[in-house]
Each structure stands twice: as C-alpha cells, then as structure tokens.
Amino acid sequence: MTGAYLRRIDRSNGAINAYLHVDVExxxxxxxxxxxxxxxxxxxxxxxxxxxxxxxxxxxxxMPLTVGMQVRRGRIADEDAYCVTKLRRAGAVxxxxxxxxxxxLGADSDNxxxxxxxxxxxxxxxxxxxxGGSAAALAAHxxxxxxxxxxxxxxxxxxxxxxxxxLKPSAARVSQRGLVTASRRLDHVxxxxxxxxxxxxxxxxxxxxxxxxxxxxxxxxxxxxxxxxRLRIGVLADAAGHGVDAEVVACFERSVAALQxxxxxxxxxxxxxxxxxxxxxxxxxxxxxxxxLVHAQDLAEHPELFxxxxxxxxxxxxxxxxxxxxxxxxxxxxAVLKARRVFADVDxxxxxxxxxxxxxxxxxxxxxxxxxxxxxxxxxxxxxxxPMGANADGLPLGLQLLGPIGSxxxxxxxxxxxxxxxxxxxxxxVQ
Amino acid sequence: MTGAYLRRIDRSNGAINAYLHVDVExxxxxxxxxxxxxxxxxxxxxxxxxxxxxxxxxxxxxMPLTVGMQVRRGRIADEDAYCVTKLRRAGAVxxxxxxxxxxxLGADSDNxxxxxxxxxxxxxxxxxxxxGGSAAALAAHxxxxxxxxxxxxxxxxxxxxxxxxxLKPSAARVSQRGLVTASRRLDHVxxxxxxxxxxxxxxxxxxxxxxxxxxxxxxxxxxxxxxxxRLRIGVLADAAGHGVDAEVVACFERSVAALQxxxxxxxxxxxxxxxxxxxxxxxxxxxxxxxxLVHAQDLAEHPELFxxxxxxxxxxxxxxxxxxxxxxxxxxxxAVLKARRVFADVDxxxxxxxxxxxxxxxxxxxxxxxxxxxxxxxxxxxxxxxPMGANADGLPLGLQLLGPIGSxxxxxxxxxxxxxxxxxxxxxxVQ
Numbered sequence: 083m084t085g086a087y088l089r090r091i092d093r094s095n096g097a098i099n100a101y102l103h104v105d106v107e108x109x110x111x112x113x114x115x116x117x118x119x120x121x122x123x124x125x126x127x128x129x130x131x132x133x134x135x136x137x138x139x140x141x142x143x144x145m146p147l148t149v150g151m152q153v154r155r156g157r158i159a160d161e162d163a164y165c166v167t168k169l170r171r172a173g174a175v176x177x178x179x180x181x182x183x184x185x186x187l188g189a190d191s192d193n194x195x196x197x198x199x200x201x202x203x204x205x206x207x208x209x210x211x212x213x214g215g216s217a218a219a220l221a222a223h224x225x226x227x228x229x230x231x232x233x234x235x236x237x238x239x240x241x242x243x244x245x246x247x248x249l250k251p252s253a254a255r256v257s258q259r260g261l262v263t264a265s266r267r268l269d270h271v272x273x274x275x276x277x278x279x280x281x282x283x284x285x286x287x288x289x290x291x292x293x294x295x296x297x298x299x300x301x302x303x304x305x306x307x308x309x310x311x312r313l314r315i316g317v318l319a320d321a322a323g324h325g326v327d328a329e330v331v332a333c334f335e336r337s338v339a340a341l342q343x344x345x346x347x348x349x350x351x352x353x354x355x356x357x358x359x360x361x362x363x364x365x366x367x368x369x370x371x372x373x374x375l376v377h378a379q380d381l382a383e384h385p386e387l388f389x390x391x392x393x394x395x396x397x398x399x400x401x402x403x404x405x406x407x408x409x410x411x412x413x414x415x416x417a418v419l420k421a422r423r424v425f426a427d428v429d430x431x432x433x434x435x436x437x438x439x440x441x442x443x444x445x446x447x448x449x450x451x452x453x454x455x456x457x458x459x460x461x462x463x464x465x466x467x468x469p470m471g472a473n474a475d476g477l478p479l480g481l482q483l484l485g486p487i488g489s490x491x492x493x494x495x496x497x498x499x500x501x502x503x504x505x506x507x508x509x510x511x512v513q
Numbered sequence: 514m515t516g517a518y519l520r521r522i523d524r525s526n527g528a529i530n531a532y533l534h535v536d537v538e539x540x541x542x543x544x545x546x547x548x549x550x551x552x553x554x555x556x557x558x559x560x561x562x563x564x565x566x567x568x569x570x571x572x573x574x575x576m577p578l579t580v581g582m583q584v585r586r587g588r589i590a591d592e593d594a595y596c597v598t599k600l601r602r603a604g605a606v607x608x609x610x611x612x613x614x615x616x617x618l619g620a621d622s623d624n625x626x627x628x629x630x631x632x633x634x635x636x637x638x639x640x641x642x643x644x645g646g647s648a649a650a651l652a653a654h655x656x657x658x659x660x661x662x663x664x665x666x667x668x669x670x671x672x673x674x675x676x677x678x679x680l681k682p683s684a685a686r687v688s689q690r691g692l693v694t695a696s697r698r699l700d701h702v703x704x705x706x707x708x709x710x711x712x713x714x715x716x717x718x719x720x721x722x723x724x725x726x727x728x729x730x731x732x733x734x735x736x737x738x739x740x741x742x743r744l745r746i747g748v749l750a751d752a753a754g755h756g757v758d759a760e761v762v763a764c765f766e767r768s769v770a771a772l773q774x775x776x777x778x779x780x781x782x783x784x785x786x787x788x789x790x791x792x793x794x795x796x797x798x799x800x801x802x803x804x805x806l807v808h809a810q811d812l813a814e815h816p817e818l819f820x821x822x823x824x825x826x827x828x829x830x831x832x833x834x835x836x837x838x839x840x841x842x843x844x845x846x847x848a849v850l851k852a853r854r855v856f857a858d859v860d861x862x863x864x865x866x867x868x869x870x871x872x873x874x875x876x877x878x879x880x881x882x883x884x885x886x887x888x889x890x891x892x893x894x895x896x897x898x899x900p901m902g903a904n905a906d907g908l909p910l911g912l913q914l915l916g917p918i919g920s921x922x923x924x925x926x927x928x929x930x931x932x933x934x935x936x937x938x939x940x941x942x943v944q
Binding site: 299 | 839843
C-alpha cells in the first residue's frame with residue numbers, strides 16, 4: 083500500500099503540492115516491517131502499515147517542522163509529537179509532511195514561501211486551510227489517512243472543500259504536545275480521512291491523557307447515546323442570515339430533508355444570540371498574541387521572513403493590552419454557555435461546515451469562512467465535517483455535526499449513518 | 514443558636530470588625546423557620562438552622578455587595594450567588610456579610626474604606642486576607658461557618674492566621690456564579706469552619722455543576738483513596754530555602770514528626786524547580802487585568818474611590834500587552850505540570866500554609882505571603898489549611914494539605930485524622 087501511495091505522490095504531488103516533504107526510504111522501511119508483522123500474524127493494530135501524511139506543524143522526529151514558515155525552512159524536529167508516537171505504536175507508516183497555510187494562521191493555503199496547495203477537485207482553487215495539504219492529500223489519494231490541526235476550523239474547512247472528513251475532537255482529549263502552538267486554548271490535533279469509520283479509528287488511537295500537556299485531561303463521556311428514534315437532532319436556523327451562500331443553504335436543506343425520515347425528533351436551533359464577527363476577532367487575538375511568544379525569537383531576528391500579512395496580524399496583538407486579551411477570552415466563554423444551552427435541548431447540531439465552497443486563488447478570502455467552525459473551538463465541543471454534496475460547479479460541500487463535550491465517539495457513530503444515508507462520495511478520479 | 518451568635522456579634526464585632534453588614538431580622542426569621550422545621554422533624558439537611566457569614570464579594574440577595582470597595586458602598590445584590598442558593602436550600606441561616614481586603618486583592622484586611630479587621634488572637638494584628646472577616650468571625654465565634662473566596666490563598670491564609678480551617682476546592686467544582694470576579698481561572702469559592710468535619714459538610718453542599726458558570730464542569734474524582742498504611746505522604750523539602758520563617762519551619766517539622774507514626778510512607782518533595790516569585794507576579798497580572806474589566810465603569814467614573822495601591826495595581830495591567838498576559842497564563846500552566854509530577858509520586862503533599870504568622874498592622878506585608886498557597890490555584894488542585902500549632906507568641910500557624918485534582922473529599926478525610934492527631938485547637942476564649 084505504501085508503495086502505491088509513494089508512486090502516486092511521485093506522479094501527482096508536483097501539480098497538487100500537498101506534500102512539503104516525503105520520506106520515501108523511511109516509509110518503505112516502515113512498510114516492510116509492517117508487512118513482516120502482518121505475515122507473522124502479529125500486526126499491532128488495525129492501523130498497522132497504513133500510510134499517513136502529517137501536517138507540517140506537528141513534529142515527526144527527523145523530518146522538517148516548517149509550520150509553512152520561511153524562517154523555519156530546514157528546521158528538523160528531534161522528537162515525535164504525542165499523536166505521532168501513538169500512530170507509530172499502532173504500526174502506522176509516516177509518508178511525510180503536509181502543506182499548510184503560513185504559520186497555520188489562515189485558511190486558503192496560498193503559501194508565499196511553499197507555493198499554493200491546489201484543491202484536487204479543481205486546480206487553481208484553494209483546498210481550504212490551514213490543513214490544506216492534509217485534505218488535498220486525502221482527496222488525491224496521496225495518503226490513506228492524515229493528521230491536521232484545528233484552532234478555528236483548520237481541519238474541517240479543508241475537509242469540506244476537498245470532500246473528505248475531519249474531526250475537531252473535544253477539548254483536552256487529544257494531546258497537543260509536539261504541535262507548534264497557535265493557541266493552547268483553541269488548538270486541537272484532529273484526524274482526517276476519506277470516511278468516518280477510518281476517522282474514528284485514528285481518533286481512538288491518538289486520544290488519551292498526556293501528563294506532559296497542561297491542557298490534556300480526562301474528559302468524562304457525554305451521555306447522549308440514544309436510540310435513533312430518540313435522538314434529538316438540531317438544525318441551524320436561518321443559515322442564510324448568518325451569511326451562508328444560497329447554494330450552500332440549498333444543499334444543506336436538501337441533506338436535512340433527506341435525513342428527516344431516519345430521525346423523528348428534529349428542531350431548529352437559533353444562533354441569533356451569537357455575534358460571530360466579535361467571536362472571530364476574539365479568537366484571532368488569542369492566536370495572534372500567543373504566536374508572538376511561540377515565534378518570538380524568529381520574529382525578532384528575521385521579521386523579513388514573515389509575510390507582510392502574517393507580520394501585520396502578529397503586530398496587531400502587540401498593540402492590544404492584557405485587558406483586551408481577558409475581554410477576548412471572556413467573550414469566548416460565552417460560546418461555552420451557548421453550547422450548554424444548545425445541548426440541553428438537542429443531542430447533535432447540524433450546520434453547514436463553511437458558508438461557501440472552495441474559491442479560486444486570488445479571490446479575497448471570505449471574512450466569515452470560519453464562523454460556523456470556530457464556535458466548536460471556542461466552546462470546546464467536538465465537531466465533525468463530512469461531505470454532503472456538491473454545488474452546481476461540482477465543488478464539494480461539507481456538513482458539520484456538533485455534540486456536547488465528550489460525545490466524539492457518538493458523533494462519529496452518527497456520522498457513519500449520515501454518510502451512508504447521504505451516499506455522497508466526493509473523491510476525484512485517482513490518477 | 515442564631516440568637517447567641519447575634520448577641521456575640523453585637524458585643525464583639527465593634528472591636529473585631531469582622532462583619533460589614535448584619536441582617537438581624539432576616540437571620541432571626543430564618544432561624545425561626547428552621548426551628549419550626551426541626552420541631553416538626555423535617556429539617557432540610559444537617560446544615561438546617563446553622564448560622565453562616567458570607568464574604569462580601571459573594572452575592573446575597575438584598576444585602577450589600579461592596580467587595581470592600583468604597584465605590585460600591587450601598588450597592589445591594591439582587592440575586593443570591595449559586596453557593597448561597599445551595600446553603601439556603603439546606604436551610605442555613607445567613608447572618609450577614611464579612612469583611613475583606615479592598616477588592617479582595619491583597620491579604621492583610623487593612624481596608625482603607627471599611628477599617629481594619631482584627632485577628633481575634635491579637636488586636637492590632639492582621640487576620641490575613643483577603644477573606645479576613647470570614648476567618649476572624651469563625652475564630653471569635655461570630656458565626657458557625659463561613660464562605661470565603663481564594664484566588665491565590667485568600668481562604669487559607671486567614672484560616673492559618675486565625676487558627677481555623679479552610680478549603681480551596683479543586684478548580685471547576687464549586688460554581689463562581691455570584692462571586693465578583695478577580696480571575697475566572699484563579700478564583701474559587703471556599704468553605705471555612707472551626708473543624709474539618711464541618712468544612713466537608715459545607716463543601717459537599719456547595720459543590721456541583723452549574724451550567725451557567727463557564728468554568729464549572731464535572732470533575733472526575735481522583736482515585737487516591739488508600740488505606741492509611743498505603744498512603745504516600747509528601748513533605749515540602751527545604752521550607753527555609755523558600756523563605757519560610759524559622760519558627761514556622763520548626764512547628765511544621767514538629768507536626769510532621771508527630772504524624773510520622775500514623776503513616777509509614779513518607780518522602781520529601783522538592784520545589785526547587787518552581788520560581789515562586791515569577792508565578793506570583795503572573796497570577797497577580799491575571800487578576801489585575803481581569804479586574805480592570807470587572808470594575809471598568811467604576812474605575813472610569815470614580816478613580817478617586819479606589820485606594821492608591823489598588824489603582825496602581827489595576828493601572829499596571831493596563832500597561833501590559835496581550836502577549837504579556839499569554840506569557841503569564843503559560844507560566845501558570847507550569848504549575849499544572851508540576852502538580853502532576855508531584856501527585857504521581859505522592860497522594861498528599863504537606864506544606865506550611867504561610868511562610869509566617871499573622872503580623873501587626875502597619876508592618877509591610879511579606880512579599881512571599883501567598884507563595885505556598887497560590888500554587889494550588891495555578892495548578893487547579895484542592896488545598897486545605899488546618900491549625901498545626903502556634904508560635905512562641907501564641908499566634909496560630911497553618912498546615913496545608915494538597916492533593917490531585919478531584920481529591921477534595923479524600924483530602925478532608927485525611928485532614929480530620931491529622932486534626933485529631935495534632936490535637937491543636939486555636940480558638941481564643943469566647944467572650
């Protein structure tokens with residue numbers, strides 16, 4: 083399997099630019115070891131021998147860790163991230179490091195230093211971001227599974243744009259050790275896959291309490307496991323009023339209508355009390371402020387190796403006071419309370435993942451691109467994106483499922499049913 | 514019981530100044546109702562009819578909520594705090610509102626607007642703070658039980674100085690709704706009592722998940738319940754090196770020696786890797802920054818009604834950047850990791866509560882006063898202070914017990930045994 087993926091990478095990565103680094107020899111060696119284990123009937127785990135791509139802000143020992151930043155070009159990680167350690171323990175094969183938006187702060191993957199990563203569904207279009215490479219590599223069959231990271235939607239936005247699935251887990255459930263931080267509060271390592279079943283397998287393998295990650299802790303399981311006929315499904319009310327494109331609203335409502343016969347208990351859930359714009363600015367400030375610390379030395383020594391837009395965002399945080407930051411964090415706490423109100427009434431909430439489909443490079447990134455995804459980061463709740471169909475142009479659209487904290491597995495169990503019911507597969511032709 | 518407490522308040526509060534407000538009529542009416550319930554054999558709870566004093570930064574409907582601030586003089590709360598609601602539900606009697614350090618930011622209870630609260634063990638000496646009134650009222654038998662709040666040690670420091678007991682619960686276990694915030698991360702409502710048994714009863718009554726407090730959540734119980742002979746007891750190493758006074762070190766070591774026969778498994782725990790001074794400054798910055806928001810309008814309209822020292826502290830936060838605040842929060846995360854290392858090796862950690870005993874008003878407050886207590890706020894772990902003896906001058910000294918997150922009840926069970934073994938009762942003569 084690894085050989086076939088490496089051949090496809092060799093053939094297609096030039097056009098798509100999903101990989102920033104491929105470890106051909108290492109991958110082949112891991113694959114041989116796995117084949118041997120399998121031949122002897124002692125495979126470690128169902129993921130033994132499965133080839134992964136890893137977003138290039140997650141440390142893999144001996145491989146680059148650029149975070150898509152020019153100043154970090156050539157820097158090599160000396161230790162595996164916790165999640166990578168867990169994958170290796172399962173016998174997974176690490177193919178290489180995947181493209182991302184510069185510093186993982188932005189969502190079009192139009193990287194001024196490492197080039198554009200293209201959407202496999204349409205060259206010249208964004209795969210979304212910041213985990214653009216992690217979604218593009220899956221859609222183009224350049225890996226079997228991948229890891230991304232998600233601070234305001236960076237796993238789910240590219241999953242939606244590329245027609246694959248991605249999970250932002252409950253806060254504290256997957257260790258962030260070895261992830262280059264954007265914001266300790268908002269960051270989440272998240273699995274990405276071509277179907278929800280695979281996604282759940284990766285999630286289970288990388289979950290766990292890590293004593294060395296201050297944000298990691300035991301998360302009590304949400305008690306929302308209910309028979310299908312008792313499951314209370316919430317549906318985002320007034321998507322158009324929240325700036326969702328008409329074609330996305332139409333696809334979303336068609337999907338809801340298609341699912342309605344499966345689940346008798348439905349209700350609309352209003353987000354009229356949420357100021358998405360203010361929350362977005364607050365979330366960005368948390369990331370920008372923390373990234374000033376994370377990249378302090380590089381920024382001081384080589385500001386010219388930061389793109390003007392990244393420099394501007396980081397510089398903005400330097401002009402905000404400690405009091406502004408508390409105000410931002412407190413505003414995000416409102417999402418915690420909103421989520422509790424929502425999940426007192428429903429067991430799962432459906433929304434479009436993004437307000438629009440993938441757009442052409444050179445077009446302005448829609449300001450509200452992450453508004454529907456970032457709510458889950460602010461609230462700490464798990465959120466899953468899976469394909470719900472395509473727009474008239476054939477570009478994939480994502481359906482987002484949110485549940486209460488700790489309901490990750492239930493959410494994916496439901497996601498499998500919805501995936502089967504919608505029957506939409508968005509994978510472009512494998513070349 | 515309420516009548517007797519009210520008579521003592523009438524007699525002694527003038528000298529001690531533990532109460533800022535006493536609700537004689539309300540208390541008598543609640544007491545009558547409780548007597549009636551008890552007479553009919555339908556008392557709500559063991560706390561039914563028990564008279565409480567409440568720190569004046571915790572809302573009691575219809576009573577003042579000054580937070581010890583001049584600008585808030587005369588402001589009346591219109592709703593009970595969550596913890597007060599829980600006490601009322603148990604049938605507790607609320608006697609009134611207790612003295613505190615101005616804005617709960619400081620620990621000598623020398624309040625420029627509401628006067629000094631005196632230590633019942635020695636007039637002219639601090640009762641500690643910020644919950645000075647909550648400890649002094651207990652020591653002087655002006656209430657049976659009290660509530661305080663603790664952001665860096667504000668329950669445990671006055672408990673130690675006044676010879677009573679106090680608990681800072683595990684983070685997230687007691688709702689902060691209705692507490693005037695200093696820092697959402699560091700604040701904890703905590704019970705105070707004259708013995709650990711009573712303390713545990715109050716803790717159990719006020720604990721619980723509050724959907725309306727963003728910081729409140731279900732806290733998994735720590736699995737440290739062990740037979741006494743298997744309990745691993747840690748003891749702070751090199752207390753003197755951390756600036757603890759010689760007389761406090763001596764009393765601490767005597768207490769440890771006295772307890773040694775009860776528990777076979779002991780070890781010293783080093784805190785040489787903790788920079789208490791840097792952590793203290795970080796914790797203060799979190800409070801100061803957040804308090805600028807909480808008191809924004811008052812500060813803008815009536816800066817002259819803030820003491821110069823409080824104004825200076827709040828003003829300092831306004832000069833710090835958002836990046837500084839992230840650095841401070843990240844530094845406090847180091848305490849989370851340190852606590853995990855400590856409680857991997859021991860089930861409970863013993864330290865002196867404070868590096869020194871109560872001091873005379875007019876003396877400079879020791880800079881390291883809260884260093885041994887604030888660690889628990891930073892780490893989120895529960896911490897209990899109980900009397901361990903007195904110095905040569907007869908001033909009480911506190912022993913602090915810390916355990917892993919979720920071990921509150923085990924900590925108090927152990928505290929009861931230690932209290933009995935040490936046999937030190939520090940209550941001054943009731944007048």
